[in-house]
Amino acid sequence: MDLFEFSVLIIILAFLCEYVDSSLGMGYGTTLAPLLLIMGYKPLQVVPAILLSELVTGLSAAFFHHKFKNSNFKIGSIDFKIATVMTGCSILGTLVAVLIALNLPVFYIKLYIGLLVFSMGVFIIVSLNRRYKFSWKKITSLGLLAAFNKGISGGGYGPLVTGGQILSGVKLKNAIGITSLAEGLTCLVGVITYFIFTNHTIEWNLAPSLVLGAILSVPLAAYTVKKFKGKHLKLIVGIASLILGLVTLGKLFL
Numbered sequence: 001m002d003l004f005e006f007s008v009l010i011i012i013l014a015f016l017c018e019y020v021d022s023s024l025g026m027g028y029g030t031t032l033a034p035l036l037l038i039m040g041y042k043p044l045q046v047v048p049a050i051l052l053s054e055l056v057t058g059l060s061a062a063f064f065h066h067k068f069k070n071s072n073f074k075i076g077s078i079d080f081k082i083a084t085v086m087t088g089c090s091i092l093g094t095l096v097a098v099l100i101a102l103n104l105p106v107f108y109i110k111l112y113i114g115l116l117v118f119s120m121g122v123f124i125i126v127s128l129n130r131r132y133k134f135s136w137k138k139i140t141s142l143g144l145l146a147a148f149n150k151g152i153s154g155g156g157y158g159p160l161v162t163g164g165q166i167l168s169g170v171k172l173k174n175a176i177g178i179t180s181l182a183e184g185l186t187c188l189v190g191v192i193t194y195f196i197f198t199n200h201t202i203e204w205n206l207a208p209s210l211v212l213g214a215i216l217s218v219p220l221a222a223y224t225v226k227k228f229k230g231k232h233l234k235l236i237v238g239i240a241s242l243i244l245g246l247v248t249l250g251k252l253f254l
Helices: 008-024 028-038 043-067 078-101 106-126 136-153 157-167 172-197 207-227 230-253
Strands: none
Touching: 008 028, 008 043, 008 157, 008 172, 008 207, 008 230, 028 043, 028 157, 043 172, 043 207, 078 136, 078 172, 106 157, 106 230, 136 157, 157 172, 157 230, 172 207, 172 230
16 A cells, blocks of 8 residues: 555544544554554554554544533643643653563563453442542552553553543543543654654555544544433443453453
């Protein structure tokens, strides 16, 4: 496929995965990356292209979540401050994670992520009717841990950030919008890193199809969040976390 050639199949896959991600705050890279690798694409085609598409869709999803009043990203608002803290923590967390990842077997890294995401789903479902007091300490710790997960395994950011915010006292719809903005800015760091530090030639032929398919789903996903009742959406987020955790664990033992 040439640099600016579009693939209908890739566009459809990106649309579906991003719709789930922007609706629930999780699942885009976790679902799409394995599918693309199974289809025969190389990691250096998949990872940078996904980061670029998540950069574009994360920022656009944040715009639409703000527009539909799921979140409030005016400068100085609590949602904007939380997203800023999450993004700042991601730089430190990712650097520490890379150093540790170089010395840990992949099996134990994936086991850790799977158990953590699964546990998050359990806590969300068990506490459906419970409200948590907001805590900046929890938010900061969450940002570092989520970025650590992203750096050490390439996944686990969305489920942990969305679920963790709920358990830190952030309202669900706000949490989903904040996750979109924070992950978009985090992916900006990732894309810049690829440009500066990689010694390999990056193939961007997947990027046009991924960006187009993903961005087409964003307004619909943000509108879906607006229309869903908070409790129902919280249950879906909890179930999605359970499933993603089980899938991660299943890949290790099956």
